[in-house]
Amino acid sequence: MIGFLSIIALGFFLGMRHATDPDHVIAVTTIVSRQQSIRHAGLVGILWGIGHTITILLVGAGIILFNLAIPVRVGLAMELAVGLMLILLGVLNLTGITPWITRRFTPPGGPPGVIHAHAHSHGGETHVHIHAHHPDVHMHLEAKPGGKFQELLARLGLYQLLRPLAVGLVHGLAGSAAVALLVLSTIHDPRWAVAYLLLFGVGTIAGMMLITMVIGAPFAYTGKRFANLNRGLGLASGIISMAFGLFITVQIGFVAGLFTANPHWTPH
Secondary structure, X not given: OHHHHHHHHHHHHHHHHHOOOHHHHHHHHHHHOOOOOHHHHHHHHHHHHHHHHHHHHHHHHHHHHHOOOOOHHHHHHHHHHHHHHHHHHHXXXXXXXXXXXXXXXXXXOOOOOOOEEXXXXXXXXXXXXXXXXXXXXXXXXXXXXXXXXXXXXXXHOHHHHHHHHHHHXXXXXXXXXXXXXXXXXXXXXXXXXHHHHHHHHHHHHHHHHHHHHHHHHHHHHHHHHOHHHHHHHHHHHHHHHHHHHHHHHHHHHHHOOOOOOOOOOOOO
């Protein structure tokens, strides 16, 4: 029993280490480069970790419980998705499309008929109003201090909340098979193996939260004091993301052979 508990505990710390993989760090850096708050950067890490954990659990549990076998081309395609996603994140950063998308999904003033949210404080309490400037479209909700989700939606926007979650889901696809096969080689009880995956995911969430807060600190600092430096850091993160994404795409597409007649894949 103690041995199993030690292995499960190890899953948590390995999950934290897993969060430091280069492709993970590069992906979240492109996201937090637009954040002006360390707390919001930490939230990005949490959402990324949740998305990653969801995929790891679903795919990993399928492999462990039902002996699912992932075909070579499917496995390579899952890893290729990471490269393509890094390229997309880099393009969004370099072109400045991200702020436009954020305003489009959660506009601060919004055109007539578009529902939007804004927050304000008075009397020591924070209120969030969700409404539209149109007589035919009206929705007015007040959130007390406990309505944290509405407040976050008003401050960050729906796109900024969903993007790290989606990116985490894609990253989880690329690593799920390797993690599940590693667990199967060590833990033969399916229940313990799934528990390991869960704690591995919790560790990844914790690790990525810490990483994004550390990465987000210089962006938050320079964004308030050194606008040009902040833009330079954002451009650098976009270029690195595109370059690393292209590298992964070439490796998967041609070195591993996804785009050829003889693909070969070893989960890692």
